[in-house]
Amino acid sequence: MIMEPDRYELNEKPAYRFDLNRREWFEALGGGFLVLVLAADVEGQESGGGGRRGGFRGAPLPQEVGAWLHIGQDSAITVFTGKVEVGQNIRTSLAQAVAEELRAPVESVRMVMGDTALCPFDMGTFGSMTTPMMSPQLRRAAATAREGLIDLAAKQWNADRASISVRDGRVVNGSQSATFGELTRGQKLVATIPANPPLTPARDWKVMDQPVRKVNAREIVTGAHKYPSDMSAPGMLFGKVVRPPAFGAKLASVDSKAAESIPGVTVVRDGDFLAVAAPDPRTAEQAAAAVRASWKTEPQPSWRELFEYLKANPAGEPQRAQHSGSVEAALLSAEVKLRQTYHIAYIAHAPLEPRAALAEWSEDGRLTVWTGTQRPFGVRSELAQAFHLPEDRVHVLMPDMGSGYGGKHTGECAIEAARIAKAANRPVKLVWTREEEFTWAYFRPAGVIEIASGARRDGTITAWDFHNYNSGAAGIRGTYNIANQRVEFHPAKSPLRQGSYRALAATANHFARESHIDELAHAVGMDPLEFRLHNLTDERQKNVLKAAAEKFRWTGFKSGAGRGRGIACGFDKNGYVATCVDLSIDQRGAVKLHRVVTAWDSGAVVNPDGLRNQIEGANVMGIGGALFEAIEFENGRVLNPRFSKYRVPRFSDVPAIETVLVGSKDVQPAGAGEIPIVGLAPAIGNAVFAATGVRLRSLPLAPQGVPAGAA
Amino acid sequence: MAIELNINGMARRAEVDPQTSLLSTLRDYLGLTGAKYGCGEGQCGACTVLIDGKATRSCITPVGSAAGRKITTIEGLSVNGRLHPLQQAFIDVDAMQCGYCTPGMIMSGVALLDRNPNPSRDDIIHAMQGNICRCGTYPRIIEAVRLASMAARRTAR
Numbered sequence: 114m115i116m117e118p119d120r121y122e123l124n125e126k127p128a129y130r131f132d133l134n135r136r137e138w139f140e141a142l143g144g145g146f147l148v149l150v151l152a153a154d155v156e157g158q159e160s161g162g163g164g165r166r167g168g169f170r171g172a173p174l175p176q177e178v179g180a181w182l183h184i185g186q187d188s189a190i191t192v193f194t195g196k197v198e199v200g201q202n203i204r205t206s207l208a209q210a211v212a213e214e215l216r217a218p219v220e221s222v223r224m225v226m227g228d229t230a231l232c233p234f235d236m237g238t239f240g241s242m243t244t245p246m247m248s249p250q251l252r253r254a255a256a257t258a259r260e261g262l263i264d265l266a267a268k269q270w271n272a273d274r275a276s277i278s279v280r281d282g283r284v285v286n287g288s289q290s291a292t293f294g295e296l297t298r299g300q301k302l303v304a305t306i307p308a309n310p311p312l313t314p315a316r317d318w319k320v321m322d323q324p325v326r327k328v329n330a331r332e333i334v335t336g337a338h339k340y341p342s343d344m345s346a347p348g349m350l351f352g353k354v355v356r357p358p359a360f361g362a363k364l365a366s367v368d369s370k371a372a373e374s375i376p377g378v379t380v381v382r383d384g385d386f387l388a389v390a391a392p393d394p395r396t397a398e399q400a401a402a403a404v405r406a407s408w409k410t411e412p413q414p415s416w417r418e419l420f421e422y423l424k425a426n427p428a429g430e431p432q433r434a435q436h437s438g439s440v441e442a443a444l445l446s447a448e449v450k451l452r453q454t455y456h457i458a459y460i461a462h463a464p465l466e467p468r469a470a471l472a473e474w475s476e477d478g479r480l481t482v483w484t485g486t487q488r489p490f491g492v493r494s495e496l497a498q499a500f501h502l503p504e505d506r507v508h509v510l511m512p513d514m515g516s517g518y519g520g521k522h523t524g525e526c527a528i529e530a531a532r533i534a535k536a537a538n539r540p541v542k543l544v545w546t547r548e549e550e551f552t553w554a555y556f557r558p559a560g561v562i563e564i565a566s567g568a569r570r571d572g573t574i575t576a577w578d579f580h581n582y583n584s585g586a587a588g589i590r591g592t593y594n595i596a597n598q599r600v601e602f603h604p605a606k607s608p609l610r611q612g613s614y615r616a617l618a619a620t621a622n623h624f625a626r627e628s629h630i631d632e633l634a635h636a637v638g639m640d641p642l643e644f645r646l647h648n649l650t651d652e653r654q655k656n657v658l659k660a661a662a663e664k665f666r667w668t669g670f671k672s673g674a675g676r677g678r679g680i681a682c683g684f685d686k687n688g689y690v691a692t693c694v695d696l697s698i699d700q701r702g703a704v705k706l707h708r709v710v711t712a713w714d715s716g717a718v719v720n721p722d723g724l725r726n727q728i729e730g731a732n733v734m735g736i737g738g739a740l741f742e743a744i745e746f747e748n749g750r751v752l753n754p755r756f757s758k759y760r761v762p763r764f765s766d767v768p769a770i771e772t773v774l775v776g777s778k779d780v781q782p783a784g785a786g787e788i789p790i791v792g793l794a795p796a797i798g799n800a801v802f803a804a805t806g807v808r809l810r811s812l813p814l815a816p817q818g819v820p821a822g823a824a
Numbered sequence: 825m826a827i828e829l830n831i832n833g834m835a836r837r838a839e840v841d842p843q844t845s846l847l848s849t850l851r852d853y854l855g856l857t858g859a860k861y862g863c864g865e866g867q868c869g870a871c872t873v874l875i876d877g878k879a880t881r882s883c884i885t886p887v888g889s890a891a892g893r894k895i896t897t898i899e900g901l902s903v904n905g906r907l908h909p910l911q912q913a914f915i916d917v918d919a920m921q922c923g924y925c926t927p928g929m930i931m932s933g934v935a936l937l938d939r940n941p942n943p944s945r946d947d948i949i950h951a952m953q954g955n956i957c958r959c960g961t962y963p964r965i966i967e968a969v970r971l972a973s974m975a976a977r978r979t980a981r
Binding site for chain 2 (some may be wrong): 201334337372726727
């Protein structure tokens with residue numbers, strides 16, 4: 114059967130409808146040169162993950178526009194894309210791609226992103242797809258524009274095309290030159306991308322492959338950049354939702370007289386939704402507290418019985434990711450046998466900017482919402498459905514937001530703000546509190562992973578039986594050569610609302626697999642690096658392992674007496690990673706990371722410094738999930754919904770982080786915002802074992818420190 | 825009631841309950857949105873401003889208690905468009921991803937550099953421990969503070 118590796122990437126089917134009126138749009142831009150990127154150019158290549166719910170991979174798509182690039186009569190280069198900037202630096206890296214092909218300065222490229230009225234439909238910014246999918250298409254669009262400008266110049270100057278070049282934002286023929294705007298003045302040129310526009314080969318890149326500074330860095334360091342939660346509108350009110358005491362609670366009765374008697378306050382009740390609007394945030398809080406509501410709640414599982422619950426509550430048939438050879442027989446006859454279970458807790462994304470939305474209704478019933486989301490078009494669909502509107506009456510704008518990590522795919526805050534605004538008949542801003550963000554968003558799935566394996570005494574793995582309950586199937590297949598394999602994902606009923614998280618289930622699957630591989634290496638008495646290389650033939654996987662080990666100085670490192678080294682490797686979304694960790698454990702069991710070395714291969718590099726920043730960030734974020742983050746819950750309530758109770762990585766947790774980039778320029782660049790995270794947790798677990806002899810098999814590994822002696 | 829405030833060297837007046845947080849007053853009444861909400865319990869540092877030069881969590885500071893004192897926000901850090909050395913250092917080492925924590929990080933760093941112009945790595949970690957960056961740019965932030973301290977000493981010489 115067909116796997117759905119990204120089961121939790123999206124919660125619902127995307128609706129794609131985009132009514133492009135090119136003529137109207139062009140008139141708004143005032144002429145110039147427009148290059149259209151057809152949607153099929155972008156989406157049609159999305160084959161990396163196999164089939165998906167919603168059918169947008171491999172399924173036929175409307176022949177619509179996926180992005181466009183405009184060169185104005187003032188020479189301004191503007192790119193319109195539905196992708197959004199959430200901290201992964203694509204506002205800069207996409208501008209670099211366009212600047213490269215147009216031979217223009219990066220500063221001359223303006224990116225308009227995630228505005229559903231101006232930008233063409235895009236499914237969303239997730240799955241590390243921007244760099245491999247959108248970036249090449251924008252390069253092709255820019256190359257098309259460049260060649261078109263040369264054609265224009267040749268015609269206007271009556272010159273030989275071959276003698277004309279483009280450099281520093283000008284078209285040049287000997288002593289004659291013109292800006293892009295001078296050439297396009299008074300014209301309305303539209304082009305689509307030909308089959309093979311001449312792209313600049315990686316070896317000739319001058320702007321790409323450079324550590325270009327973030328294009329809006331100055332706005333960020335001066336506080337001038339407006340995040341979604343910074344938006345405001347004249348006459349705006351502040352919303353506050355009256356939350357139920359537990360997930361799934363039903364509103365039994367409400368007494369809102371006291372709240373309504375506060376001047377300027379509106380109380381909204383719609384089904385189980387209860388909220389207030391007030392002229393200022395403090396009054397909104399007071400009004401929400403004055404609403405007396407009683408709720409009906411149901412008993413629900415707690416985090417203490419979570420793993421038993423997931424095993425006992427399947428949601429559908431197991432999905433087979435891989436089956437080869439004869440697993441049962443190989444397990445029985447193996448010289449060395451191992452069987453272990455690994456656990457993965459729910460964790461929260463906890464983006465520093467919680468969900469926020471500003472919603473405004475026009476007199477004729479059009480809805481405009483500024484909100485932080487990785488899927489502005491998905492949120493537009495959610496709003497259209499919630500308010501029974503056609504999508505062309507809903508406009509979603511996405512100012513570059515305070516990140517998401519896969520946690521802001523949905524539009525609940527936008528819907529809430531819009532519902533309150535509708536009742537109050539004024540623009541309404543709603544910013545979730547930290548507690549709301551920890552409670553009413555969604556979580557990285559928890560899971561149970563059972564592995565049975567067998568190996569020969571010479572270190573060859575002969576059998577691999579891998580079962581993942583609920584975590585998800587991303588990265589479920591390793592790169593090891595094993596003759597007899599069964600790899601299955603078992604969907605389960607989740608007690609908590611769950612969804613995407615940076616790298617999805619690849620983190621859980623790599624943790625279990627790479628911990629188990631380490632256990633097997635010890636069982637056959639081989640060095641963990643040597644054992645991995647012995648069972649791999651994938652050259653790129655082996656290369657990152659060797660590169661990380663060399664930089665780390667793996668050979669010669671002495672583990673023991675509370676100090677240990679650990680290694681892990683992995684692959685997903687066309688990125689290869691290997692991670693080495695050096696750590697120590699003090700007498701209280703506290704883990705101190707000293708050094709992390711990551712070797713990474715995602716092919717050609719667009720912005721080496723931006724890439725290093727992403728890899729460092731993935732490692733730092735990964736420390737939390739690896740060592741101490743876990744959502745505690747009981748009866749439909751989150752018990753630790755604050756930073757004072759839910760520990761995230763801080764300055765003192767951070768080791769020296771070194772990155773080795775080993776990608777080849779000849780390989781198409783893959784995305785890198787996610788997968789570098791997957792090596793860290795198993796490398797830490799393996800290093801803890803090397804240091805202490807204690808094998809930890811649950812994420813987080815050591816929320817209360819490493820227990821003594823419980824191997 | 826009206827509260828008189830001294831923000832970035834200017835007299836500002838806000839019609840606000842004195843128990844309202846300084847953060848909400850800045851953001852919701854005075855249009856200064858550089859300081860951010862991150863937790864509301866003084867745990868993340870996104871709301872950090874300087875009060876009489878000291879790094880202060882504005883989300884748990886009632887505005888009444890800040891009346892008449894010298895408040896500096898991220899908007900007031902650059903002078904005539906010239907960035908503070910720490911702002912410039914953040915740009916130079918790309919010490920940000922989404923940038924939401926950046927204003928608070930910079931204000932904490934400025935307060936540190938003002939009282940300790942030559943901080944060690946441990947000094948920096950200690951002073952910044954209350955600021956959270958979920959994107960994980962801590963190593964670059966440490967580098968930015970170090971770079972700014974060197975730049976300041978060069979200028980002083």
